[in-house]
Amino acid sequence: MTTVTTASRRQGRGGRERILAAAAELFTAQGINATGMEQIAERAPVSKRTLYAHFRTKDELVLAHLRDLASTGRTLEGALVREEVSAKERILALFDPPPAGTDPVRGCPFIDAAVEFPDPRSAVHSYAREQKLLMVRLVADLVAEMGCHRPAALAEQLVTLADGAASRAMVLGEADYGRHARAAAEILLENALSTTD
Numbered sequence: 001m002t003t004v005t006t007a008s009r010r011q012g013r014g015g016r017e018r019i020l021a022a023a024a025e026l027f028t029a030q031g032i033n034a035t036g037m038e039q040i041a042e043r044a045p046v047s048k049r050t051l052y053a054h055f056r057t058k059d060e061l062v063l064a065h066l067r068d069l070a071s072t073g074r075t076l077e078g079a080l081v082r083e084e085v086s087a088k089e090r091i092l093a094l095f096d097p098p099p100a101g102t103d104p105v106r107g108c109p110f111i112d113a114a115v116e117f118p119d120p121r122s123a124v125h126s127y128a129r130e131q132k133l134l135m136v137r138l139v140a141d142l143v144a145e146m147g148c149h150r151p152a153a154l155a156e157q158l159v160t161l162a163d164g165a166a167s168r169a170m171v172l173g174e175a176d177y178g179r180h181a182r183a184a185a186e187i188l189l190e191n192a193l194s195t196t197d
Contacts, residue, residue: 022040023061031112091189110131149193
């Protein structure tokens, strides 16, 4: 029988990457405020000294986690930058169910973080706000590319639908959260295109 020791589990990925992976898993499963730094260190596995060498505070870790999600495209916004598909397909991908075998739907991580860090002056809340505003700009660019009427207003409507659908998925535990929102988005896009003729 082979026994895996903590030392052997620590080999491979660097400490920072293991910490971010553990934080992502725990934040998704139980929320940011309910997750302690000691729990993250244990899950990583790293010493608390290593954890604090990479992230001096929990706020720093949360911010790094959100930046990691954004940079790797593991958010709703990630669907908007896939250049291999049309602008319309990218917008409608906001409403697609997650691929089979992925983590359960927990809503939008930026909205979740803003709720858990309600002070708009906090770095975490500010970053979450920036990402939600970026999402609107990305959608506005795509609907403008499609030739839709009033792209800024349409982008706000589509993003509101996407965020609402993701929130309902978390609350209701529905994997196919976007079906109804996608139908509404298709109507909004059709109407915006028909008014440009």
